[in-house]
Amino acid sequence: MTNSTLRGKLGIYLVSAFLLAAQPFLVGGFLGNSWVRIIDFALLYIMLALGLNIVVGFAGLLDMGYIAFYAVGAYTYGLLSSPQFGLHLPFYITIPLGAVCAACFGLLLGTPVLRLKGDYLAIVTLGFGEIIRIFMNNLNQPVNITNGPQGVNLIDPIHLGGLTLGKTMEIGSLSLPVVYLHYYLFLALSVLVVILATRLQRSRIGRAWVALREDDIAAAAMGINIRNIKLLAFALGALSGGIAGGLFASFQGFISPESFGLMESIMILAMVVLGGMGHIPGVVLGAVVLTIAPEILRDTIGPMQMSTFGRMIVDPENARQLLFGLALVVMMLVRPAGMWPSKRRALEFSDAKAKARAQKG
Amino acid sequence: MDIFLQQILNGLVVGSIYALIALGYTMVYGIMGLINFAHGEVVMFGAMVTITVISALVGAGVSLPGPLLVIIGLLIAIPACMLIGFTIERIAYRPLRGAPRLAPLITAIGLSISLQQVAILIWGRNYIPFPPILNHDVITFLGASITKLQIVIIALCLLIMVGLLTMVEKTKLGRAMRATSQNPAVAGLMGVNVNSIISATFVIGSGLGAVAGVMVATNYDQAHYYMGYMIGMKAFTAAVLGGIGNLGGAVCGGILLGIIESLGAGYIGDLTGGFLGSNYQDVFAFVVLILVLIFRPSGLLGEKLADRA
Numbered sequence: 097m098t099n100s101t102l103r104g105k106l107g108i109y110l111v112s113a114f115l116l117a118a119q120p121f122l123v124g125g126f127l128g129n130s131w132v133r134i135i136d137f138a139l140l141y142i143m144l145a146l147g148l149n150i151v152v153g154f155a156g157l158l159d160m161g162y163i164a165f166y167a168v169g170a171y172t173y174g175l176l177s178s179p180q181f182g183l184h185l186p187f188y189i190t191i192p193l194g195a196v197c198a199a200c201f202g203l204l205l206g207t208p209v210l211r212l213k214g215d216y217l218a219i220v221t222l223g224f225g226e227i228i229r230i231f232m233n234n235l236n237q238p239v240n241i242t243n244g245p246q247g248v249n250l251i252d253p254i255h256l257g258g259l260t261l262g263k264t265m266e267i268g269s270l271s272l273p274v275v276y277l278h279y280y281l282f283l284a285l286s287v288l289v290v291i292l293a294t295r296l297q298r299s300r301i302g303r304a305w306v307a308l309r310e311d312d313i314a315a316a317a318m319g320i321n322i323r324n325i326k327l328l329a330f331a332l333g334a335l336s337g338g339i340a341g342g343l344f345a346s347f348q349g350f351i352s353p354e355s356f357g358l359m360e361s362i363m364i365l366a367m368v369v370l371g372g373m374g375h376i377p378g379v380v381l382g383a384v385v386l387t388i389a390p391e392i393l394r395d396t397i398g399p400m401q402m403s404t405f406g407r408m409i410v411d412p413e414n415a416r417q418l419l420f421g422l423a424l425v426v427m428m429l430v431r432p433a434g435m436w437p438s439k440r441r442a443l444e445f446s447d448a449k450a451k452a453r454a455q456k457g
Numbered sequence: 458m459d460i461f462l463q464q465i466l467n468g469l470v471v472g473s474i475y476a477l478i479a480l481g482y483t484m485v486y487g488i489m490g491l492i493n494f495a496h497g498e499v500v501m502f503g504a505m506v507t508i509t510v511i512s513a514l515v516g517a518g519v520s521l522p523g524p525l526l527v528i529i530g531l532l533i534a535i536p537a538c539m540l541i542g543f544t545i546e547r548i549a550y551r552p553l554r555g556a557p558r559l560a561p562l563i564t565a566i567g568l569s570i571s572l573q574q575v576a577i578l579i580w581g582r583n584y585i586p587f588p589p590i591l592n593h594d595v596i597t598f599l600g601a602s603i604t605k606l607q608i609v610i611i612a613l614c615l616l617i618m619v620g621l622l623t624m625v626e627k628t629k630l631g632r633a634m635r636a637t638s639q640n641p642a643v644a645g646l647m648g649v650n651v652n653s654i655i656s657a658t659f660v661i662g663s664g665l666g667a668v669a670g671v672m673v674a675t676n677y678d679q680a681h682y683y684m685g686y687m688i689g690m691k692a693f694t695a696a697v698l699g700g701i702g703n704l705g706g707a708v709c710g711g712i713l714l715g716i717i718e719s720l721g722a723g724y725i726g727d728l729t730g731g732f733l734g735s736n737y738q739d740v741f742a743f744v745v746l747i748l749v750l751i752f753r754p755s756g757l758l759g760e761k762l763a764d765r766a
Contacts, residue, residue, distance in 0.1 A: 152559075158559070209751075213754075218492070219697045220750055223743035226740075226743055227743050227744065231740070358686075369560065411578075414577050415574075417573075417574045423567070424564065424570070425549060425564045425568055428561075428567065429552050429564065432556035433556070433560075
């Protein structure tokens with residue numbers, strides 16, 4: 097690498113770091129703090145999507161119940177740090193504990209499904225996700241553990257000593273609202289997850305996952321322990337989901353089984369697939385686009401109808417979902433390999449396309 | 458003992474509906490190797506269209522016997538659902554043949570969301586009641602009760618399933634379908650128009666879905682824009698349970714799942730000493746599914762393992 101490109105790269109990094117640091121002030125200043133909140137969620141979804149990407153993108157195991165791990169993380173935090181049991185454990189215990197619990201659930205799911213592949217794996221993981229949700233929904237009797245459909249309320253924000261993320265922080269003349277504080281926390285953790293995922297991908301383990309994805313028998317012949325490597329994928333994916341879940345619970349202050357339905361699992365899967373399976377920048381892009389696009393639609397559909405027709409013709413919420421569904425279809429039709437696929441995958445796909453064309457012609 | 462029989466009967470009713478929907482999933486899977494995630498929505502449209510037609514007829518003062526009204530509703534709902542199924546294949550699946558395997562999954566999910574929203578636009582978010590035109594007389598049989606309507610549902614399901622199996626085994630269309638599912642390229646060389654066979658599969662599956670939707674609506678006396686989700690998932694579970702891609706398997710899987718579910722719901726309270734109640738019905742179905750797949754990874758009647766992750 098020559099000196100000038102190195103300097104250029106450094107420049108890009110510095111500029112993007114500055115933009116990321118200034119983002120809440122820019123977004124909050126121009127669009128209002130509700131948009132900073134949406135960006136906070138986008139960061140949470142980045143962590144989730146990258147976790148799922150390990151399982152689906154790297155190892156090629158189609159997991160449709162991924163939200164269960166998010167739920168485990170969220171409930172671990174919620175139950176141990178709220179008036180539900182009167183426990184108020186600090187975050188440095190509950191979040192790691194939630195992550196470990198989620199990883200254990202990952203192993204719990206991974207062990208029986210080792211022999212399953214493809215769609216059978218998909219349906220079992222889907223069933224697993226539903227089982228977790230149904231238990232959360234119903235474990236309020238005879239012993240009240242999860243408080244059932246009402247969910248857990250008044251969850252403590254993350255706090256350490258006198259410092260809390262639960263209310264506006266004043267540093268000198270600078271005032272940082274709650275959503276800004278969470279933004280920086282989530283940003284730091286997302287960056288950490290991105291770095292870890294990138295390092296993992298390039299490691300021996302990451303290459304073993306790719307080998308597993310491409311051909312499990314050949315991978316086994318090359319001396320890869322298929323069982324361990326699959327379980328590791330499930331556990332590490334779940335770990336990331338568990339951390340995101342704990343953060344979600346602390347940020348939201350309230351969790352209920354409704355947040356952990358199949359639709360959420362599918363949304364995260366859509367982020368991975370639509371972004372570009374197995375490609376970390378693509379997955380990050382997918383998570384950001386799929387979190388923010390519906391919100392933009394929410395903000396624009398109502399006023400647009402008012403200005404063109406002078407009245408509401410279609411319920412905005414309804415129109416938003418409809419457009420979102422159609423957008424998923426159109427985006428997938430236009431770019432079937434994802435918005436930003438890895439070079440390798442893009443090549444594979446154009447190869448397959450050429451073959452299909454040759455067959456047709 | 459009468460509780461046992463009652464649960465078996467209930468399970469049989471629900472199970473035969475599951476089986477009918479599962480056939481739609483398994484036919485598409487057998488031919489294309491894809492899960493048609495929008496199939497549940499086709500079922501929902503079948504129910505909704507029928508209810509709308511019947512309500513309109515009743516509202517217009519047409520006084521026909523109840524079953525005839527349902528048949529008229531069905532005659533409109535079936536083509537409507539067939540059209541939806543045909544469109545789904547055209548939009549979501551055909552352009553993506555040869556694309557990465559998960560791409561059609563996302564388009565199908567996108568269509569499924571869109572179809573639900575269209576249903577909200579047309580029918581709103583509330584439960585739509587089934588017009589009270591059908592006879593819900595109860596027949597008591599060895600201490601268990603079943604309505605005449607439910608007997609009709611079971612009989613009709615069995616009839617349709619036998620018809621479908623005969624069609625696939627005996628007719629030219631059926632042979633073309635089996636050939637396409639084995640190897641589309643070779644089937645094409647043998648003069649089978651693969652595209653139209655795939656379309657036909659979607660159309661037939663959607664027609665079955667429409668009938669199933671009406672059965673669900675009559676059995677529970679209501680329909681809802683979201684009903685396709687849970688019933689679709691159960692039916693899909695049933696198809697996997699039986700060995701996806703296998704028609705006989707879908708039928709067995711559906712009926713078995715229905716019976717397991719209702720037995721589970723009936724006895725889970727006793728089994729766990731009252732700790733878990735019938736609200737865990739769905740858990741029961743999934744646990745059984747997972748257990749079956751652990752010991753028979755390709756389903757009860759499945760032969761080959763799906764291996765295209």
